[in-house]
């Protein structure tokens with residue numbers, strides 16, 4: 001049983017949610033729009049985090065549709081006319097069956113050792129014909145393409161390896177993104193398709209801001225001196241640094 005690595009970070013999570021929203025929202029919105037989401041849809045946003053996806057969905061399905069957004073930490077989630085916020089652990093709490101036209105989860109199952117069981121639970125919460133959409137990372141492709149100096153390349157890779165070790169120890173599946181299409185098929189979903197994208201992230205971009213924000217959250221557990229940590233943060237803000245990104249993987253299927 002793992003424990004969510006960033007579970008007690010409080011307000012220091014905000015820069016991470018901002019970076020995730022800048023990096024991923026446009027792709028998530030385009031994918032969900034292609035499914036035909038519209039006024040009247042009933043949606044479940046699992047592990048809604050900073051709330052950007054739930055808020056967008058709420059606008060798209062208004063006035064007669066509804067969004068339920070869950071998380072174990074609901075501090076940043078907003079109740080609105082057509083949004084219900086639920087403090088809910090998707091591993092141990094129940095979900096209604098046959099209830100939703102769309103269920104979406106981004107970078108949540110990645111962290112959960114019980115991800116396959118959770119996926120079946122999400123499937124069962126869909127009405128027949130409803131869509132399950134997952135957005136996840138495969139962390140393994142991250143590599144350094146350019147950096148001011150050779151020691152900087154080594155430092156970036158040390159931080160990558162230390163962070164991935166911490167995630168792994170907490171129960172994350174580092175290459176989960178690479179498996180999500182297969183997992184949707186194994187769960188018996190139909191019309192399954194997916195995509196995988198590796199980009200270049202320059203220092204200062206949303207991707208490098210995400211790396212810096214994540215490193216800050218686990219600073220105390222990283223085997224780095226203060227000087228090395230400060231240098232890492234400088235590199236993540238320096239446009240001379242270029243990394244190949246985590247693979248950004250998405251998959252969708254219908255019940």
Ligand SMILES: C[S@@+](CC[C@H](N)C(=O)[O-])C[C@H]1O[C@@H](n2cnc3c(N)ncnc32)[C@H](O)[C@@H]1O
Nearest residue numbers: 004020047048049071072089090091106107108
């Ligand atoms: C990496 S963040 C992603 C947030 C948001 N989905 C996004 O992409 O911007 C993971 C989210 O999953 C939530 N989470 C972790 N374990 C959970 C669980 N067992 N049940 C529900 N949410 C969980 C965290 O609190 C956090 O908000």
